[in-house]
Amino acid sequence: MNPPLDLGVFGARGIPSTYSGYETFLTTLLPELVRRGHRVTMYCRPGEVDGEGPYEGVDRVVLPAVPGKSLNTLSHGLVASVRARAARHEVLLVVNVANAPFCALNTLTGQRVLLNTDGQEWLRGKWGRTAKAWFRLGARAAKHTATGLVADCAAMARVYEDEFASPSTVIPYCFPVASFEPDRSVPGQFGLEPGGYDIVAGRLNPENGTDGVAAARASSSSRLPLLVLGRANYDSPVQRRLDDLARHDERIRLVGHVADRATFLSLLALAATYVHAHSVGGMNPSLVEAMGAGALVAALDTPFNRETVGAAGAYFAPGFGDLAAVLEDLQAR
Known part of the structure; x- marks a missing residue:
């Protein structure tokens, strides 16, 4: 059996949450890692979680962020990367490729960083020109600033291989319930x-x-x-x-x-x-x-x-x- 890890996580709003795919994914994954004996710390954004107490064994630390659609993500990622470095986690799990530039601090100082690249954020209509350019910069930088990249499907891995010459490990999402019986009254x-x-x-x-x-x-x-x-x-x-x-x-x-x-x-x-x-x-x-x-x-x-x-x-x-x-x-x- 592998020894337990001290894992730090940032890039999402917080857990528990089902607001987006990131939060849904981490709300399921992180408690399971705790149950398997690992120490897990999630760095959360202000206003997104109820207090700083643990959630199913996952330590939650709320860090400041600048309000705003783009600045909220970027400012929190920068602060979290510094705090995670100071906490000396053995491994970091980072979501959202916008955080890739900040991961340089962690990898250059010896922390192992696993970056979940998710989707093509630079194509999303909600972002302005500057934000799209930042996401593309992050996608290009990811192979240099992270120890390894994870794609959630083979098609996305091909995007990173073809556009950025970046290899990824494919780990698809799963449905964590063995069987589901719907409530017909809902x-x-x-x-x-x-x-x-x-x-x-x-x-x-x-x-x-x-x-x-x-x-x-x-x-x-x-x-x-x-x-x-x-x-x-x-x-x-x-x-x-x-x-x-x-x-x-x-x-x-x-x-x-x-x-x-x-x-x-x-x-x-x-x-x-x-x-x-x-x-x-x-x-x-x-x-x-x-x-x-x-x-x-x-x-x-x-x-x-x-x-x-x-x-x-x-x-x-x-x-x-x-x-x-x-x-x-x-x-x-």
């Missing part, structure tokens, strides 16, 4: 019946396509409501478009973020179809969760989604023009 809490709605979930960023799915529903003849789960942490044009669509079409039902995982998974499992329109990420945890919960999946046709879903779902084209037909065909099977 849809009723939202005024719905099991099998009587479609669902789309994700942060309300442009590249996640939530508003495109809703617009496709608004222009279709489908009688099923579309349940929209998710929110944005900034003034999102996607939120504004969804608000407008929902005002004019009662089938579009905006729920916001559903934090309780049993409720979230039950909604996915009991929907007629889970629609996944993410375009620039790697393997998305919400898609994995939908599959694990037993949802019928219709996904945007991307290499990342095809690698995740394989033959277990159906695909629609960018632009959403064929989405209604794909859903009709899938639900008729």
